Amino acid sequence: MTTSLASVIKKLLVLFLIFSGLFFAKEFLIPLCIGGILATLFLPFCNWLEKKKLPKGIAVFVCLLGLLLLVFVLISLLGYKISELINDIAVLKQKSIETVTQIQKYIFNTLNLSIEEQYKILKNEQPSYASMVQIMIGSITSFLSSFILLLVYFVFLLYYRNHIKTFLIKLTAKSQQAEMQEIIQKVTSVSQQYLFGLSKMIFLLWIMYGIGFSVLGVQNAIFFAILCGLLEIVPFIGNITGTTLTVLVAAIHGANFELLGGIVIVYGIVQLIQGWVLEPLILGPQVKINSLFTIIALVLGELIWGIPGIILAIPITAMFKIICDHIEPLKPYGFLIGEIQIPKKESVFVEKFKKIVKTKK
Numbered sequence: 001m002t003t004s005l006a007s008v009i010k011k012l013l014v015l016f017l018i019f020s021g022l023f024f025a026k027e028f029l030i031p032l033c034i035g036g037i038l039a040t041l042f043l044p045f046c047n048w049l050e051k052k053k054l055p056k057g058i059a060v061f062v063c064l065l066g067l068l069l070l071v072f073v074l075i076s077l078l079g080y081k082i083s084e085l086i087n088d089i090a091v092l093k094q095k096s097i098e099t100v101t102q103i104q105k106y107i108f109n110t111l112n113l114s115i116e117e118q119y120k121i122l123k124n125e126q127p128s129y130a131s132m133v134q135i136m137i138g139s140i141t142s143f144l145s146s147f148i149l150l151l152v153y154f155v156f157l158l159y160y161r162n163h164i165k166t167f168l169i170k171l172t173a174k175s176q177q178a179e180m181q182e183i184i185q186k187v188t189s190v191s192q193q194y195l196f197g198l199s200k201m202i203f204l205l206w207i208m209y210g211i212g213f214s215v216l217g218v219q220n221a222i223f224f225a226i227l228c229g230l231l232e233i234v235p236f237i238g239n240i241t242g243t244t245l246t247v248l249v250a251a252i253h254g255a256n257f258e259l260l261g262g263i264v265i266v267y268g269i270v271q272l273i274q275g276w277v278l279e280p281l282i283l284g285p286q287v288k289i290n291s292l293f294t295i296i297a298l299v300l301g302e303l304i305w306g307i308p309g310i311i312l313a314i315p316i317t318a319m320f321k322i323i324c325d326h327i328e329p330l331k332p333y334g335f336l337i338g339e340i341q342i343p344k345k346e347s348v349f350v351e352k353f354k355k356i357v358k359t360k361k
Helices: 002-024 026-051 056-086 089-111 115-125 129-159 161-171 174-216 221-233 237-252 257-283 291-305 307-325 328-337 348-360
Strands: none
Touching: 002 026, 002 291, 026 056, 026 129, 026 174, 026 291, 026 307, 056 129, 129 161, 161 174, 174 221, 174 257, 174 307, 221 237, 237 257, 291 307, 307 328
16 A cells, blocks of 8 residues: 555656646747647658658758748738728727726726726836836747747758657667657657648638628628637637637627627537537547546646647647557556547447548549
8 A cells, every 4th residue: 555655656746847847948848849740740741852852951941931931821811811900990999998988987986986096006007118118029039039949940850850760769678669660650640630630620610710700791700710710729718719809899899799699609500510520520539639638738738838838738638648549558548638439329420421521532
């Protein structure tokens, strides 16, 4: 009994040390992890270029250009739609003033604080413009340095991928080298499947939200469709956040209850299609994490690494699950993290849909 208790304590201590290390090394690990995941996404393209007799250095450089082009397209698309949204800034400003006035009246009636006293409190609480500018400059500098470092990791991880793979194989015992090679291959393929699947999912969500919001007559429907799709990077929370923002902005523009209810209905229909058709069809069961551990991963990711941790939580957990599935002592943990297997009777609809898609192809 004492031995088993000591073993549990040791495991908890190791777990605590791992999470502490992740927290204190976040400045180093966040760009490295994002660069590694993006390198995994571009790995098939890089391999294809090298098979076409292109030198490795040039192939990696082409992948870098592809990544920068993708980032530029996304920023341009969002920037264009945000510029359209800014055209309505006068309406939003007027509505905001009316809302603030109502809040001030409520505070005066409830807490008996005059408007002058409220302004004094806000003035004392607000930081100075100099400190705000300093924080902004610091944030921009930190972001740019992290982005450049991310690109550097992306390039060198792609270039030295075979070298790193050989190192990991050499690190293991000869009897386990074949198993290590299989683990590396499956982790890479599953991470690619997850990232490609997520990209397809976001694209399809753009289409569904775009159609739904446009039919309803939501102002800046395409912008909000793109926003809701991109926020799919954060499961559960992302779509809800995007839909909530859509409802709030529509309400500020004076939308009636029918329109607001329609936005919520579109969200429900899209989630139904996503959960029952798109996720089983695109992501597959091997990269599925159950809802409980999805939430746990998101919470831990935010606690340890903030917003980047939320974005990285799911792909890293999916990779960890695959490692657990292929190492005997860790298999129970892989089972615990994974989704419950759907009985055959419940998966008939998905199977039929797959057959229809294959037939059309």
